Amino acid sequence: MDRNIHETLNKLIELAPIIQTLFDEEVMISISDREEVIFTLLSKELGMPDSTGYKLTSSDPVFQVMKTNKRLSSYIPKELYGTAARTIISPIVDENRQVIGSISIVFSVEKHDRFVRVAEQLAASSEEISASTTEMSTSSHELTGYMNNLLDAYSEMTNQMNQTEKMLELINSIAQSSRILGLNAGIEAARSGEHGRGFSIVAKEITKLADRSAESVDQIRQLLNSIKEKVDNVAQTVSQTVEISKHQSTAIEEISQSIQHLSDVAETIEELSKKI
Missing domain, CATH: 3.30.450.20 (PAS domain)
Incomplete structure (x- = not known):
């Protein structure tokens, strides 16, 4: 030079x-x-x-x-x-x-640019996962709410079935009384001889009606017991589902918090990478 x-x-x-x-x-x-x-x-x-x-x-x-x-x-x-x-x-x-x-x-700055892209992808993925876990948490809470509503419906149905049982007991009591009334009427008709023949027919019909009422009460009671057994099974399943849903909801919330923390870290990394 x-x-x-x-x-x-x-x-x-x-x-x-x-x-x-x-x-x-x-x-x-x-x-x-x-x-x-x-x-x-x-x-x-x-x-x-x-x-x-x-x-x-x-x-x-x-x-x-x-x-x-x-x-x-x-x-x-x-x-x-x-x-x-x-x-x-x-x-x-x-x-x-x-x-x-x-x-x-x-x-x-190829490595730096790759680092920035990875940081951006991590932040985007964290946001997507966070949104998904939030949606899962919301769905879990809704499911718990639905299950609780089913339990409330079961409780109400049980009360109605108990009321129905009381009504059946009343009908059965009336049937027993009617049977006794028909039996007494038959005795009185027999005492009256020829003059009590018509009254005897009425007494027999009352007795038949009382017997049919008692049979119907038994059939209804059997049906109600069968329904109650099935409802109890459903209620037990719903109760177990509620407990599982509560555990899942708690787990999802913990996961959501962890992912939110990860998302915050990813955003921090992304910001720092752009300043390097």
Whole structure:
């Protein structure tokens, strides 16, 4: 190179390989003076070309950094060089605080971008799972409510069946009384002889009616007992279902709380990943 390079820039060129080792990932380093790129340390991972000797123009970010004496950080999309990267350009000043050049460090952000995508997917998945568990919890509470309504209906049905049993006892009592009344009427008809023949027919019909009433009461009672047995079985099943539903509801709420915590963590990770 024909022209002189400032001593500070030469020192940076010597230190560039050491600076490169300070990063966990491979980086590309380029150093420029006020006019052109005077040194490039390439990276195997980054597919960027050697820009040594490139003449700076007023539209170049490096030129703007030296003009404003302010550090610049920018994103390089994957479409340009095949790898998403970030570049940091910093002005270099001499002992008089005059800008004499710049140093650019370019490093891949592919892993960072993957991390951001994973964080976003984790946050989205957590939100979906949280919504699903909330819906499950709501359904579980509704199921418990339906089961409790069934238990209330069972209790009401049991009360009605008990009332029906009392009515059957009353009918049976009336049938017994009617039977006794028919028997007494038959005795009186027999005593009356020929004159009590018509009364005897009525007494027999009363006795038949009493017997049929008693038989009907027995049949109804058997039917009610059968219904009650089935209702008891249903009630027992409903009661067990209510207990299971309560346990499930509690478990779902605990899962929902855990997932909500996971969702909060995922959102925090997503926010932090975007700031890195």
